[in-house]
Amino acid sequence: MHHNIHQFILLSSILFGNFLSSETYFVNNKAQYYQVTKNLNAGDTVVLEDGVWNDFEILFEGEGTEKKPIQLKAQTNGKVFITGKSNLKIAGSYLIVSGLIFTDGYTPTNSVIEFRKNRYELANNSRITEVVIDNFNNPDRTQNDNWVTIYGKNNRFDHNHLSGKKNKGVTLVVKLNSVESQNNKHLIDHNYISNRQILGSNGGETLRIGTSHYSLQNSDTSVINNYFDKCDGELEIISNKSGNNKFIGNFFNESRGTLTLRHGNGTLVKDNIFIGSNIDHTGGIRVINKNQTITNNYMEGLKGYRFGGALVVMNGVPNSKINRYHQVENAVISNNSIINSDHIHLAAGSDQERSAVPIESSFNNNLIFHKDNINPIKIFDDVSGISFSNNIISNSDYLEIKNGFNLKNLEVYKDYNDLTYAKGITSIGISKNLTKIAKDKTGVSWYPKHKQTNTFDTGSAIKIEPKDDAIFNAINSASPGDILMLAAGTYRVQRILEINQPITIMSESNDVEIFFERSSLFEIHNKGSLKIKGIKIYGSESPDSSGNSVIRTSKSILDNYKIVVEDSFISKLDVNHSFSFINPSKSSFADLISIKNSSFSNITGSIIIMNKEFEDYGVYNAEYISIEDSKFTNIEGILIDIYRGGTDESTFGPHFIMKGSKLVNIGFGSRNKQKAMMRLHGVQVTDINNNELINTQPIKIFHTVGEPITSITSNILDSKNKLQIVELNSAEENTAYVKNNRFVN
Ligand code: CA
Secondary structure, eight states, X not given: OHHHHHHHHHHHIIIIIHHHTOOEEEEOSHHXXXXXXXXXXXXXXXXXXXXXEESOEEEEEEEOOSSSOEEXXXXXXXXXXXXXXXXEEXXXXXXXXXXXXXXXXXXXXXXXXXXXXXXXXXXXXXXXXXXXXXXXXXXXXXXXXXXXXXXXSSOEEEXXXXXXXXXXXXXXXXXXXXXXXXXXXXXXXXXXXEEEOOOSSSOOOSEEEOOGGGTTSBOOOEEESOEEEEEOSSSEEEEEESBSOEEXXXXXXXXXXXXXXXXXXXXXXXXXXXXXXXXXXXXXXXXXXXXXXXESOEEXXXXXXXXXXXXXEEOBOTTOOTTSOOOOBSOEEESOEEESOOOEEEEETOSSSOOBOOBSEEEESOEEEOTTOOOOEEEOSOOTTEEEESEEESOOTTOXXXXXXXXXXXXXXXXXTSOEEETXXXXXXXXXXXXXXXXXXXXXXXXXXXXXXXXXXXXXXXXXXXXXXHHHHXXXXXXXXXXXXXXXXXXXXXXXXXXXXXXXXXXXXXXXXXXXXXXXXXXXXXXXXXXXXXXXXXXXXXXXXXXXXXXXXXXXXXXXXXXXXXXXXXXXXXXXXXXXXXXXXXXXXXXXXXEESOEEEEESSOSEEEOOOTTOSSOOSEEXXXXXXXXXXXXXXXXXXXXXXXXXXXXXXXXXXXXXXXXXXXXXXXXXXXXXXXXXXXXXXXXXXXXXXXEEOOEEEEEOSSOOEEEEESOEESOXXXXXXXXXXXXXXXXXXXXXXXXXX
């Protein structure tokens, strides 16, 4: 094979290379690479041999020309793997890099790919194309790095595949830190960017252009025909923080958050498609600042609200500081179609500080249709600075705007492009020729566009008999999604069971007892998720030491995980103090903790501990926690402790539901410092419904930022003072919806 390649190179040199005095260097180790790249000339090509290049910090520099660029390539696209502590820096002019895969490692610096060598040596007129970065994450998810950082001018980043960013930091960022990187005219196009898991903190943006500091500079970057697939990191999928950018023809599939025009003026948002599939917090476009144009965009099935709605026009701060909210002025919002989306918020965020209402703006020719006959428009302040005309809406109930909306009984249909139109309506809403960018026209053809695999019960059922190490051995030989079916009997587990894939452990007959002899029964690792169904778990044979738990996470876990518990019975977690059910490590993050139809009794610690992020950075440990139809008796610790401190507003959770459950004698252990049966601090959505609480410490709810939605209805409690709701950031009365609760005393 090598022979052939050398022959090929020789042949190319004879035919083209020598004639143009350009060289092709085929390299198969790092030393060779560093040697040949010391002095590259215009027209030279460096080819990396197929295989794995571990711990490879690639500096690629040189001065090419438009006609004779300098290229770095894979021998075969998709067969060159850059692993370990590796990165790529390019500096100079007319450089092209293609065909590499970064995986199974992480960058030792601030970026995986950086368009500069250092502060002073940038890349211009250069291109990164057909490069893959897949799950290339620092194992410590709190460590901040960017995957791609673009500096310089006239650079292109196209047809790349960026999937599975999990640690803190922006996936793709354009920096404007010096004059040499401003008015840059970069082109970011046809990239496939996917699977950004929920970060549970600010710093999970998928694309950011600029920073507030340089936001009054123009970037003039074009973001065209990119495919954003399940980019859920935080409130901002895209954080635009500079001027004169263009977002055209991008497709946002099932992504939580919005394209946010956070800072900077004069940006065009045109021909973009947002499909939410009715997933929580899927959003569209958020408008702030001057001279923004939002036209011919399509939003469908978006559930987001407040700053995450389908279309949000914000209030500003009078004489705003550079990093706060500038007033909306001269916004043009026209010919957008907003279909089956729940929230369009105008003058959003109006409060004492954000009092500057939108001015000199227009809202014309937009089509708003909702199949459930909802009027999605909500107004939070004076919108007389927006002129409304020629819009069509399917329901105008409660609409305070008198003119500019025609109420029509719309008959809608999906056209050839899978987009919804209204029969008989032309020139209002999106044009007929708007189409979604096809997935296979983005990214690379030679690397699969993965589906997420973190799902239960998709594998095969494996029968287990109650023998020594039977569960341990079965877990070690299982495949993702497998179901371990435990035959009736008593299982004694002598090792911590490490869960590193989605696994279900269930009983065939509801007659399975598990005792465990280590400080924890299950430990969730990367890629792990656990479902328990119909199992009895006892802590009476666990070590006689404090702080045991049934489920914990490994100390450093990067992947979000899920725990589902159904029809199970957990008892005698009382061999020593502070014995808990779920006790994850700091900086771990659960997408879901769900307990259904289960019973918990005689426990010295807590059921769910999600309070590890005590620094008040707006960070938290679980997105959705739900408890349904379950019973808790004699729990000494706080039953549930959820803590999200600070005033940051870039995240959606945590969410908490408890319903249909009975709680008796909860929280009276002397080690329960909160003196509460439950603490919900900074939880954004709370629904406590139809529960019975007998002899418990109080429920303590602390509202922080972000207009939390709290509903406490139809519960039975000992007395009124068992329900304590405190507003930490507002002098107003608390905003919780408390109704139909019965107090026994
Ligand atoms: Ca952010």
